[in-house]
Amino acid sequence: xxxxxxSPPDLILQEGANSTLRCNFSDSVNNxxxxxxxxxxxxxxxxxxxxxxxxxxxxxxxxxxxERYSLLYISSSQTTDSGVYFCAVERGYGxxxxxxxxxxxxxxAVQP
Amino acid sequence: DAGVIQxxxxxxxxxxxxxxxxxxxxxxxxxxxxxxxxxxxxxELLIYFNNNVPIDDSGMPEDRFSAKMPNAxxxxxxxxxxxxxxxxxxxxxxxxxxxxNQPQHFGDGTRLSIL
Numbered sequence: 001x002x003x004x005x006x007s008p009p010d011l012i013l014q015e016g017a018n019s020t021l022r023c024n025f026s027d028s029v030n031n032x033x034x035x036x037x038x039x040x041x042x043x044x045x046x047x048x049x050x051x052x053x054x055x056x057x058x059x060x061x062x063x064x065x066x067e068r069y070s071l072l073y074i075s076s077s078q079t080t081d082s083g084v085y086f087c088a089v090e091r092g093y094g095x096x097x098x099x100x101x102x103x104x105x106x107x108x109a110v111q112p
Numbered sequence: 113d114a115g116v117i118q119x120x121x122x123x124x125x126x127x128x129x130x131x132x133x134x135x136x137x138x139x140x141x142x143x144x145x146x147x148x149x150x151x152x153x154x155x156e157l158l159i160y161f162n163n164n165v166p167i168d169d170s171g172m173p174e175d176r177f178s179a180k181m182p183n184a185x186x187x188x189x190x191x192x193x194x195x196x197x198x199x200x201x202x203x204x205x206x207x208x209x210x211x212x213n214q215p216q217h218f219g220d221g222t223r224l225s226i227l
């Protein structure tokens with residue numbers, strides 16, 4: 001099956017710093033989503049981004065499907081950005097399945 | 113607008129007991145997903161429905177697990193009999209079908225502890 005690798009596995013930032021999280025996937029995809037799991041365990045959908053670039057406030061994401069990676073940018077980080085960031089993909093052949101395969105996540109801690 | 117609603121938020125029970133988790137998807141969404149999250153295995157898709165019909169249950173770990181969706185606004189995940197290794201956080205998510213795939217929206221999860 002498709003493999004999803006995220007890096008770095010964990011990251012500590014000072015408030016105000018910028019960061020880039022990476023998601024590599026082993027096969028073509030037609031669906032890629034970024035999620036944030038906050039310290040209370042809630043999973044929030046950040047981006048649906050199978051290709052191209054999107055921005056939402058201090059967050060932006062870019063997916064280069066042909067090179068099989070996606071990047072999540074966090075600018076001017078805040079303590080509320082802490083948590084685990086997951087990338088999830090759906091394979092891009094054989095018709096739509098809606099089955100998301102999740103990466104192992106990047107654990108982010110933003111210190112005041 | 114109300115998001116995906118799951119109940120209960122926490123469940124603690126003894127092994128061998130039946131456990132029923134409940135989910136109300138976002139109104140109008142026609143896909144519903146059940147996930148399980150553990151430290152060892154991360155987030156795994158157990159089963160998903162489209163228009164109340166189970167489409168893929170290949171992630172259901174064994175026959176002790178069953179899921180139903182009797183109508184568009186309600187789904188259950190049942191474990192009978194429960195075992196300690198079933199302890200995990202169970203998430204329900206829903207999405208809207210459209211041209212291509214759509215973002216999945218998650219409920220707050222049910223934290224299940226089997227003693």
